[in-house]
Each structure stands twice: as structure tokens, then as C-alpha cells.
Amino acid sequence: MSRLRVLVLMGGPSTEHDVSVVSGTGVVRAMNPERYNIHPVLIDKDGTWHWSARELSPYQKDNFSVNYFRSLEGTAACTKKSPALSELPAADIAFLALHGKWGEDGHIQALLENWGIPYTGCGLLASALAMDKIKSKEIYRANGIPTPPYRVIWKHDFTGDTLVSVADELGFPLVIKDPLGGSSIGIGIAKNLDEAGKIAQDLFKDSNRLLCEKFIAGGEASCGYIEGEKPLPPTEMRMTTREYFDFEAKYNGECQEVTPAEFPAELTARIQELAKNAHFALGGAGYSRTDVRIAKDGQIYAIETNTLPGMTPTSILPAQAACNGITYSQLIDMIIDKSLAIKR
Template identity: 95%
Template sequence: MSRLRVLVLMGGPSTEHDVSVVSGTGVVRAMDPEKYNIHPVLIDKDGTWHWSSRELSPYQKANFSENYFHSLEGTAANKKKSPALSELPSADIAFLALHGKWGEDGHIQAMLENWNIPYTGCGLLASALAMDKIKSKEIYRANGIPTPPYRVIWKHDFTGDTLVSVADELGYPLVIKDPLGGSSIGIGIAKNLDEAGKIAQDLFKDSNRLLCEKFIAGGEASCGYIEGEKPLPPTEMRMTTREYFDFEAKYNGECQEVTPAEFAPELTARIQELVKNAHYALGGAGYSRTDVRITKDGELFAIETNTLPGMTPTSLLPQQAACVGITYSQLIDLIIDKSLEIKR
């Protein structure tokens, strides 16, 4: 049986570049060299792509790191800004270890479809919709999926009175987000009007519109969904020194991730049903992961759906898969197999 030729794309121009490299590194190291002909591709923040025309050797795969790209030399080494995808090694599929803007919002998916290269995960429309937290909330609401009340504010007509009106409707604490932010970047929680104004002004530097959302007091969980597989257990986010699951909590160890969550079976089942419904409402394909807020009375609210959830060895989706007997390496196989079956 011939090996599948796989491009592993990582990096990208978004604020989640470094996290993506960690995801891509984990994926490459865990891939079975007897099943796959592996070609890692690094996309720098400035749009420069790095790759080799030669597949990874077993030694390079086992010891893979970002340094691999910086050590490339000779005629096999390639470094080009915004290349045509036809210049990359021919592949049966591209494994997307990208996160955030450009990698998770439909851009790379559209490029790959244009060059007839299959890829892992959700399609371009679902990716774009899920990345836009305003549009995804509209879809949640249209499909009866509970999500916190919200308002949208625009930079072109923003005034202090705008926030007064929003706060009168949604109350404090008030969650303010860049709708295209990722990895818990571009978000703040205001306890009063002064804080809300400062957060909004700061976020307006990078966005023309912001999502203002009612803060749902209680707990937080995240749960993956893999089409056709047994339900994954949710992970409970137990804050230690942070008020909410922001970038520092996620990546600097300021949150305890409990997988599987120690919820009652009935609550776990409702979370699993919610994330499944969110996945299909957005037109998801293959797999996704949805973040959920839980009130003290057990009421659930979908916060956002991630169409390319983190794939570091310790990320939430691999944690949850391990609980149902799917190893990290098997999860990669499963994602590739299911993605090859998707009709784009």
C-alpha cells in the first residue's frame, strides 16, 4: 500500500502563529512514517513560505522542530512569499495545523480548493462563519442554540453613549470582543463604563466592529465533536488566578483543565448535544470544538465554535479523544481519513 503524501501547514500571519507551530510540530512527530510521506510547510508572519521538496527522513520526523525550516539548504530548499500552491510538493491532502485569521477563516481553505488539494477539517464557508463570532451567534440563534445576549458596536459611529446603551441592556460585567480574534486574544471584561471605554478603544485599533456580550456567571467547558465517532467528554476550565479563559489562562498554566469534566452524566450529555448541534448548524465537516458557559442552575450557552481546534499533544481535543481510547497518533489518522471522505 502506497503512503499518503501529506502537507502539514503551520504558522501563518495571525496572532496564533506560535501556537500553530506547536500544533504542527506535534502532528508531524506523531505521524506514522509507514503511512505518510510528510512535507511540513511553515508560513511566516510576513507571508513567506518555507518547505523542502524532499520528504522528511525518519530522523527528521522524530526530532522535528521549527529549526528544521531554518536549516534547509541546497536545491531542495524553498523559500517564497505567497507561492502558488502548485509549487509545493504534490499531495493527497493538506493537514491544517493553522489557527486564527487566514488559517481558520476560510482563506487557506479557498486556496486549497482552487488548486484541488483536499484538506483537513471544515470547509471555507463553515470556517468563515465560525471565525466571525457575530455571524456564528446569528446562526446559533437561528437554529435554536442558546448563546448569550449581545450587541454589535461599530467604530464609525462609536460614542460613550453607545456603551451606556449597551450596558443598560446587557449589564456589567460586560464582555467585549474583536469578533475575528482567536485563542482568547482580543477580548476584555469590563466592570464599569470607564473600563468598557478603554477596552473598546483598544480593540477598535484592529477592528471596525466589536461584539458586546452579556457575561454569563458560572463555569466554563469546552467539548470536541468528531463526526461519526462516540461523543467526546467535555473539559471543565477551572480558573486559578484568572477571571475567564483568556490567552494567559490557556497557555500559561493559569487554568486547570479537567478532562473528563466531573459533571453529572445528564449535564455532560446536554453539553455533547449542544456542541454537535453547533457543529452542524455552522455547516461543519469532520471535527470541531465548541466552548460553553454553564450557569449555576445548569443552563448552557454556546460561546464559539473552533473549526481548527488546537492540536498540540496537550490540547483539549487530543485530551478528550484519549478519554475514549483514541491516542494522539490515532486522532491524526482519524482526522485525515474522515477529511478525505468529505465532499467539498
């Protein structure tokens, strides 16, 4: 049987570039060379693509790191900004280890669809909707999925009275977000109007609109969903030194991720159902992961859905899959197989 030709895309121009490289590295190392012809592709922050015309050897695969691209020489080294399809290695599918803007917001999905290359994860529209936290909340509400009360504020008509009105409606603490921020980057929690004003002014430097959301006191969890598979157990985020699950908590060890979460069975089932409903409400395909807040009264709220959740060996989705007896390598096979069956 011929091997599948797989492009593993990693990096990208978003603030999550480095995390994406770790995801891509883990995926490459875990892929079975007897099943796959592997071509890793690094996309720099400036949009330059790096790849090799040759497939990885088993040794290169097992020891793969970002240094691989620096070691390429001669005709094996391919570097170009905005390459044409004909310049890339022929591929049966692209494994997207990208995160954040450009990789998770529909841009790369649109490019691959134009090229006729199947890819892993959700499609163009679902990716764009899920990346936009305002649009995704509108869809949650329209489909009866609970999400914290919110207001949208705009840079062009922002005044000192804007946040007074928002605070009167939503109260403090007040969560303020860049609606297109990823990995909990571009988010702040204000305890008063002065803090809210400073956070808003800072976030308006990179966005024309902001999402103001009522802070739900309680706990936080995240739950993956894989179509056609046994429900995954949620992960509880136990904060150590921070109030909420932000970038530092995720990647600097300031949060303990407990998988499976030690929740009552009834709460676990509700979180799993919410993750499934959020996935399909957004038009998801294959797999996704939804973050939730758990209020002190037990009510759960959808915060956001990740259409390309982290895929490092220690990421939440692989940890949840492991609880169901699915190894990291098997999860990669499963994602590829399910993605090849999707009709875009």
C-alpha cells in the same frame, strides 16, 4: 500500498502563529512514516512559505522542530511568498495545523480548494462563519442553540452614549470582543462604563465592529465533536487566578483543564449535544470544538466554535479523544481519513 503525500501547514500570519507551530510539530512527530510521505510547510508571519522538496526522513520526523526549516540547504530549501501550486510538493491532502486569522477563517481553505488539494477540518464557509463570532451567534440563535445575549457596536458611529445603551440592556460585567479574534485574544471584561470605554477604544484599533456580550457567571467548558464517533467528554476550565478563559489562562498555566469534566451525566450529555448541534448549524465537516459557559442555574450557552481546534499533544481535543481510547496518532489518522471522504 502507496503512502499518502501530506503537507502539514503550520504558522501563519495570525497572533496564534507560535501555537500553530507547536500543533504542527506535534502532528509531524506523531505521523506514521509507513503510511505518510510527510512534507511540513512553515508559513511566516509575513506570509512567506518554507518547505523542502524532499520528504522527511524517519529521524527528521521523530526529532522535528521549527529549526528543520533553518537547516535546509541548496535545492532542498524552498522559500517563497505566495507560491504557485506547481512549486509545492505533490500532495494528496493538506493537514491544517493553522489557527486564527487566515488559517481558520476560510482563506487557506479557499486557496486549497482552488488548487484542488483536499484538506483537514471544516470547509470554507463554515470556517468563515465560525471565525466571525457575530455571524456564528446569529446562526446559533437561528438554530435554537442558546448563546449569551449580545449587541454589536460599530466604530463609525461609536459615541459616549453607545456603551450606556449597551450596559442598560446587558448589564455589568460586560464582555467586549473583537469578533475575529482567536485564542481568546482581543477580549476584555468591563465592570463599569469607564472600563468598557477603555476596552472598546483599544479593540477598535484593530476592528471596525465589536461584540458586546452579557457575562454569564458560573463555569466554563469545552467539548469536541468528531463526526461518526462516540461523543467526546467535555473539558472543564477551572480558573486559578483569572476570571475567564483567555490567552494567558490557556497558555500560561492560569487554568486547570479537567478532562473528563467532573460534571453530572445529564450536564455532560447536554454539553455534548450542544457541541454537535453547533458543529452542524455552522455547516461543519469532520471535527470541531465548541466552548460553552455554564450558568449557576445549570443553563449552558455556546460561546464559540473552533473549526481547527488546537492539536498539540496536550491540547483539549486530543485529551478528550484519549478518554475514548483514541491515541494522538490515531486521532491524526482519523482526521485525515474523515477529511479525505468529505465532498467539498
